[in-house]
Amino acid sequence: MQKHAAYIIKHLGGTSHTVDVIIPDKGINTAEEAASRFWENGVPDNIRFHVIPYPKMPRFLGHYVVASYLYSRRITNYFSHKISTADILFGKGYTLWHWLARPSRPQIPVIVQLHGLEMFQSAYAFREMLDKMLMRIPAVPIIRLTDYIFSYGGGVKEILMKQGKKEETIFEQYGAVDDFWLNPPPQPKENGLVRKFLFVARNEFRKGYHLLFETLQELITDNETFEIDIVGDLPETLHLKDPRIRYHGNLTAEELKSLKEKCEVLLLPSLSEGFPTIIIESMARGLCVAASDVGAVPKVIDSTTGWLLKPGDSKELKDKMKAIIRMSSGNLAGKQLASYQKVLHDFQWESTVNQLASHLEKATHDYRQRIDRQQP
Secondary structure (H helix, E strand, O other): OHHHHHHHHHHHOOOOOOEEEEEEOOOOOOHHHHHHOOOOOOOOOOEEEEEEOOOOOOOOOOHHHHHHHHHHHHHHHHHHHHOOOOOOEEEEOOOOHHHHHOOOOOOOOEEEEOOOOHHHOOOOOHHHHHHHHHHHHHHHHHHHHOOEEEEOOOHHHHHHHHOOOOHHHEEEOOOOEOHHHHOOOOOOOOOOOOEEEEEEOOOOHHHOHHHHHHHHHHHHHOOOOEEEEEEOOOOHHHOOOOOOEEEEEOOOHHHHHHHHOOOOEEEEOOOOOOOOHHHHHHHOOOOEEEEEOOOOHHHOOOOOOEEEEOOOOHHHHHHHHHHHHHOOHHHHHHHHHHHHHHHHHHOEHHHHHHHHHHHHHHHHHHHHHHHHHHOO
16 A cells, blocks of 8 residues: 555656645655655655654554554644645545545545445454454444445446445546666577466465465475475465465565566465555566456456456465466467566556546546536
């Protein structure tokens, strides 16, 4: 979410839109310091930063929800006094929760982006189910009360409509990749006899490493010919001891980019997702993708760019990995080229932010027309 917001801010700089940006004080103390994170030679005239301190509190069950509400209340108080002439409010996550929940508010359209809506997707463990139930506490009223909402499309859009959101108030908006991942263009993969997989994820149950762990054990038993690089903060107790499997821990973006040059297929056996940027960042480096059919993943992955997997099914993951291992180099190269071309065509930041600005303009115009029609 933070990365997506940062790219939007940077690409709106220098446009015809005046943008007030409210950010928390996590590592940032002043508006000038915030601006320096985006522009070395001064902030564009159309961007104004506002730093609002994020509440500090001890960790307890539901602490994030409580902190989110308190922060949204601070934003309401600040906004009411400082930025009362906006044409539209665009809130990430739960930031406009308090503003929307007020019994009366100024006639300013609100558009919210809740990203993956994973709190409404299936849970596969009790703690995960509890966390998702807590996250629905702010999500449900925000979805109901906001005038417009951004969606990743696919399964994410379906969730919004099940929550009662009308289709005409839903705008599809996706993430993108920057020049770091696109340049220089990836070299064609060698695609030799040994298939080279990549798995990148945090140590969270929903990321599906437990499924991959089980699958890799079976592939080792079957003596399959493959290699896999596993990136993330996985404890050594979860490491498999086999020369075909390499664990890297957390890597910098530069290190991960270099590793992707040596890999062929990204694996993403997640139980729930929104729009994982690891997919398009990997496609930008010439990898094709085998990913769970969750969230907005089907908006990126199809039969031309990879494979969709049934979430939570280790047998399907194993069968698909075996099929990829046996796939001809030519067929694999075709999917890799299609993956790269799809990113070039659909997921670059300039076109993404232009589309976002167009959505904001349309929402503002439609809202104003509706208000005018309601006037006596």
